[in-house]
Amino acid sequence: MNLNFEFFFNNLPELTITGLAFGAIYALIALGYTMVYGVLQLINFAHSEVFMYGTFATLWVVMAFNAADANGIQLVLILIAALIASMAMSAAIALILERVAYRPLIKRKAPRLIALISAIGASFVLAELMGLRDRVASWVHLDDNLSDYVRKAKINNSMAGVLEKPRYDVFGVSISLIDIIVIVAAVAMMVLLDQFVRRSRLGKGIRATAQDPETASLMGVNPTRTIQMTFLIGGLMAGVAGFLYMLKLDATNYQVGFLLGVKAFTAAVLGGIGNLRGALLGGLVLGVAENWGQAILGSEWRDVIAFVLLVLILLVRPTGLLGESLGKARA
Template identity: 85%
Template sequence: MNLNFEFFFNNLPSLTVTGLAFGAIYALIALGYTMVYGVLQLINFAHSEVFMYGTFAMLWTVMALGGAQADGIKLVAILLAALVAAMAMSAVIALLLERVAYRPLIKRNAPRLIALISAIGASFVLAEIMGLRDRIAEWVGLDDTLSAYVGKARINNSMAGVIDAPRWDLGFMTLSSIDLIVIVAAIGMMILLDQFVRRSRLGKGIRATAQDPETAALMGVNPTRTIQITFLIGGLMAGVAAFLYMLKIETTIYDVGFLLGVKAFTAAVLGGIGNLRGALLGGLVLGVAENWGQAIIGSEWRDVIAFVLLVLILLVRPTGILGESLGKARA
């Protein structure tokens, strides 16, 4: 293994900014894991597919509105429409998950292990539906009409070339406007969500349900509605993450959520699962660490670095960086 410290130090600023951009995406996805865990005390492993559907919603919206031929104000309008589409798609999938995969089990007081298995099953089902969309369209006779959207069902789908993002030469590094947008947007969404949970009536209901569901119900908090809102918020955050991911990477595939979902879960645990601010911090730390690490020892080690970091931090601080314990995590 050749350690490339010279490359690392020569490109430290740009490596840090790029790492923060990836970490911001991890953090936004991690918020969904954190919200659901805080209320239901279970890990929604299907949340990665909620994110994946958002990436396709953005891609298809840009395609439908002719984003490849647009520029200026028209391109901005198309991207705003794509953001709304990604958030709406992810929110709908998240609510569908809650209704089909979780609510029946919650009503029957099923063990959490059963709910976890249901989440894993739902994750595979959602991914395979997207991976077989060409077959589904063929079954209903719409394969020709929707060929642009259902084609390449199991290979990469790209919107490369749609966005010509400006870059600024700062002397010591070249800063991409996309990286800046991703970082600022993630921090802004985190602040909005944190204030919503802390100050709004709905947010207080979520916190009350997370702390003591029985007492919250006695005080008039509707647990079913609270869980729905929690999944809805997680879906909206995943939609924003999907939009930012497509801005930066420009490519998606039916199983894109798997590895990103695992890393987002890692970020949530790293920061202290159940802690909203911990999700942001964990995501940023993870993104920077793996980007620094791959610069030193090679890009093929990127994913290894992320999970080794998780193990090392949990050995020193099992409750995560901000100290939330898994058994007492709160939204």
Template identity: 75%
Template sequence: MDFDFFFNNLPQLTITGLAFGAIYALIALGYTMVYGVLQLINFAHSEVFMYGTFATLWTVWALTGSGGASGMQLVGILLLALVMSMLTSALVALLLERVAYRPLIKRNAPRLIALISAIGASFVLAELMGLRDRVTGWFGLDDTLDRYVSGARINASMSGVVNMPNVDIFGIPVKTVDLLVIGAALLMMVVVDQFVRRSKLGRGIRATAQDQETAALMGVNPTRTIQMTFLIGGLMAGVAAFLYMLKIEVTKFDVGFLLGVKAFAAAVLGGIGNLRGALLGGLLLGVAENWGAALIGTEWRHVVAFVLLVVILLFRPTGLLGESLGKARA
């Protein structure tokens, strides 16, 4: 174990871990909201995130061409990329709800069937992106869209487009992008938390999560409420995808798999169905795996994260904040 490296770089390791954890938390929000309302795990949510990363990448490519951008032009491009990422992820999430879940919900299908549907939808969405060159070829667009579809199963990068300098905080060099990721993620989590707790629609979501039949009798439209739950989760996955691309700058058709697993672990760690638990679980998971990677090697990064999950659940089976969405107080 490299204790000297760990203690000498503890502040930077912690901030970087919080940045990764913030991304996990935003993705975990989709898992925890759908589970809170429907009591099922939307395993296709990882692909909702993945499509947002490509929306960010393609928007940046389209607007910067073969060169880069700077100043206010870069700010405008990034803001548009954020909007496109959120819209794309939201549309994919709504499509999932309409095609993969709503028919099963209307037929009162067992949750196991919905789970299988989610896994199937996850593979379909991932493979569609991984075979996008074949799809565009069917329509004769592979040459026109060559930059966007070639190398469909390898990494695609927007490296070099965004270059943010480091800043010194009390003499400690910190990456600006890490501070941006953490700040933006915290802001979005607060906005969603307050929306769910204080708005009329948020009360409808909580009522549906607590007792769907009673909520319907009180005038809450369950179909619309479920749609909004998927929509909010998709929007937050889009934000997470944008922040991920700012930090990592590389995506791939299967990029959502491991991140989705970690985000789901973060949701369980914090208390599945609890919005604030998703934030706490994500931040804790991100910091723990970054510390573990520094202490015992990067190859143990994922092991540390899931060992932490198992240990905490042994003592706290409902997660750190085990209160469900349906019991959340306004």
């Protein structure tokens, strides 16, 4: 193994900024795991597919409005529409998940293991439905009308070339405009969500349900509505992550959620699962560590680095960086 420390130190600022951009995306996806675990003590493994559907919503809006030929204000409006569509799609999928895969089990007070199995099953169903969307369209005789959106369903779907990605020299450091947009947008969304959960009436209901569901219910908090809103908020954040992911990497496929979801879960545990600020910190730390590690060891080690970091943190500090234990998670 050749260790490339010279490349690492020569490009440290650029590697750090790129790592923060990836980490910000991990953090937004991690919010879904954190919030659902905080309220239900359940790992929603289908959340990775909630994110995946958001990436496709972004792609489809860009294709529908032919964004490759747009520029200026027209392109900005198309991207805003893509962001809204991504958030709406992911939120809808998250609510369907809650209604179909979880609510019946919660009402029957099913063991958490059953809910976990349901989450894994829902994850596979959602992924395969997207991978077989050409077949689904043919069943309803819309394959001709939707040919641009369903053809080659299991192959990488790209919107490359839609958006220019200029780089700027700032104090001798080459910075991509897209990286800055991703980092700023993700941090802004995290701050807004943190303040919403801490200060709004609904947010206080979510925190109360996470701390003591029975007492919260006695105090007038509707547990079903609270769980719905938890899934909805997680879905909205996953939609933002899906949009930013497409800005950053341009391409998606029906399996894109799997690895991103695992890394987002890693980020949630790394920061302290059940802690919103921990999700942000864990995501940023993971993104930077991955980027630094692959610069030294090689790109093929990127995913290995992420999980080695998780193991090390859990060995040294099992409660995560911000100290929230798994058994006492708070939204």
